[in-house]
Amino acid sequence: MTGCDSPTAQPGIANSPRNLGQLQGNGARSEFEGQRLQIQGVVTGNFVKALGGFYLQDAVGEEDGDPATSDALFVAWPRDAQPTVRRGDRVHVNAVVREVGSGEQTQTQLQDAQIEVLGRAAAKAVVLSAPPANAADWERFENMWVRIDSPLSVTGNDGLLRYGELSVAFGTRLTAPTEAHPPGPEARALQADNARRSLTLDDARRSEYPEKLWFLPAVPSAEEPLRAGSLLSGVEGVLESRPWGWALQLTEALHVQSQAPRPAPPAPPNGLRVASFNVLNYFNGNGRGGDFPTERGARTAAELQRQRGKIITAITALQADIVALLEIENDGDGKHSAIAELVAALNQSLGDAGDYDWVRVGKDSGSDAIRVALIYRRQNVQMLGEPAVLKAAPFDDLHRVPLAQTFASTKNLQAFTVIANHWKSKGGCEEAEVAIAIRVTVRGAGMRRAWRQPVHWTVGSQATRRQQAMRAIW
Structure with missing residues (x-):
């Protein structure tokens, strides 16, 4: 008796479950999958309006006594169907057993149900x-x-x-x-x-x-x-x-x-402070208050204003001389670009102290909808030379383009280079998962050595702060 068109199972036949625990069984899937059967239980959660069904559990004293089995399942029941149920109702159900989901992690459900409310009863919480x-x-x-x-x-x-x-x-x-x-x-x-x-x-x-x-x-x-x-x-x-x-x-x-206490911020260093900040898809429409919703970011001008205000508050609190920004719209460096608008708003909020500028990269920021950026305070640092980007493989289509810029402190003219990275998500790609598994196997010893080596030359990464992340994947 398997399949969607199997005949109705009548009470008392050999394989009819006595309770919900037996119906569930102690495996990942019910042995009654695909069969229509009749069962009773107590409603423990009525989510008909929100989830399209309710949860049914064995009444007290009617459990199967097996700690390895669940004594409950979900009954799909349309929002406007009759009769209505409430928590604590004892219900008789005639339905088909289904496993919903894919792979090993599925949920046992009763579908195509006919139900009858028999009265009130109690179930016991685990x-x-x-x-x-x-x-x-x-x-x-x-x-x-x-x-x-x-x-x-x-x-x-x-x-x-x-x-x-x-x-x-x-x-x-x-x-x-x-x-x-x-x-x-x-x-x-x-x-x-x-x-x-x-x-x-x-x-x-x-x-x-x-x-x-x-x-x-x-x-x-x-x-x-x-x-x-x-x-x-x-x-x-x-x-x-x-x-x-x-x-x-x-x-x-x-x-x-x-409430977990907020840690005290670290004391400002004697020298320069460099930070990174993910602006979470900062898209500004056409830069003149229109073209909403945006491709990935704010859906309205009001949402953009709220997002911008929160970003400015956070960046101001960083008190950083250089900030690597992640996930800002890749729409160039023009007057109405996302980076230009954000920096202008940041400076306006700082009043006379507003001296942030940004590293302009022109058309070399890649083809992704978002990019990385570097902003800096002109009174504390100055740019030395032109910015550098890395667009060669595998950064051409498997990565957002890294951005490097050499700066010098305005106090002592000491030069240093900052590199902004934003690792692209590797999730949802079977080819990437296989490739990573192969590389991890081949480079296992090297990974363990690299894991212990801290990074001194990159900020703005969403991966771990250890060089192993780059070596393991690339």
């Missing part, structure tokens, strides 16, 4: 105070109601305002494996530990840029930013499988137990 021993062991809690009774550390908030998501971890913040160890067994062990400790907390909404974050006591602000390292408690929701890991679709609001 209470966790520590993560599973291995990342794969999260599978046993797939679709289940999970309550975490230990604090979780915020590890990433970049998706919070857009997707209503927070990256968190049991224990302390995560460390990039090759930041702590050379490539090898220790780094792989740390990578595995990071995977088992990691979770995404989701607001159970599919819309972008939510008007409010219902699960937080307040929207993060400059005063209360919910920085990485902040501690959260009261975490409760339904566990969902995703291609890159596991997420909790939250059912209760979170408690911010503590």
Whole structure:
């Protein structure tokens, strides 16, 4: 009895599951995949409006008793379908078992369902105070109601305002494996530990840029930013499988137990200060207030103004004499270009102290929509000679064009060269993954030597601050 057109399985036949735990099984996929069957359970999360379905879990006392199996699954149910369900309803479902997703990380669902609300009942939350021993062991809690009774550390908030998501971890913040160890067994062990400790907390909404974050006591602000390292408690929701890991679709609001303090900025050096800053796709339309939305950046002039203001505030706080900028629009150096407009706005905000200029590269900045740039303070440094760019292979189409410029301090005329780099993403490219694997195998010993050698000649890179990154890939 397999396939989409298999006949209806009636209660009592040999292979009809007694409960949701048996339906799920202890493997990555249900043995009932493709079959239509009948089952009962308790609604633990009603996400019909947001996610197009609800989560169903075995009632208390009806679990299969096997700790290796999940006792819950997701039931696809259209938003306007009848009957409506609510959390705590006992529901009878007649549906087809499907595995949704690709590869090994799929979610067991019931689709093409017919449901009947039988009354009210209780399900029991899985209470966790520590993560599973291995990342794969999260599978046993797939679709289940999970309550975490230990604090979780915020590890990433970049998706919070857009997707209503927070990256968190049991224990302390995560460390990039090759930041702590050379490539090898220790780094792989740390990578595995990071995977088992990691979770995404989701607001159970599919819309972008939510008007409010219902699960937080307040929207993060400059005063209360919910920085990485902040501690959260009261975490409760339904566990969902995703291609890159596991997420909790939250059912209760979170408690911010503590805000991670902002480290004090380092004291300004006696000499010059050089910094790098990613302006995150700074596109200024036509430079005269029009041509929005832009190719990659602001969708409106108002969004550009907000983005510009935040960038200027950050660059001003850097107190840097030279700043390498990443992801600025590659539209030349003219009066209405993105770099010209940004530097003009920066100087205007500084008043009489505004003396920033930028290194002009003309048409040698490559063919990508974004580029790197160098801005500098004329009262503290001066350019020596012309800028240099590297456009030879592999920088011709596998890299954003690096930019080098020699400067001299206006105080002692000591010369030095700054190189701005922005490594292009290697994700989503099977050819690159194979090539990198081959080069890592061939150059393993060299990588380990290079990993220990610090870089003294480049800024503005989005890779690790170690020379190994360049040697390993190129």
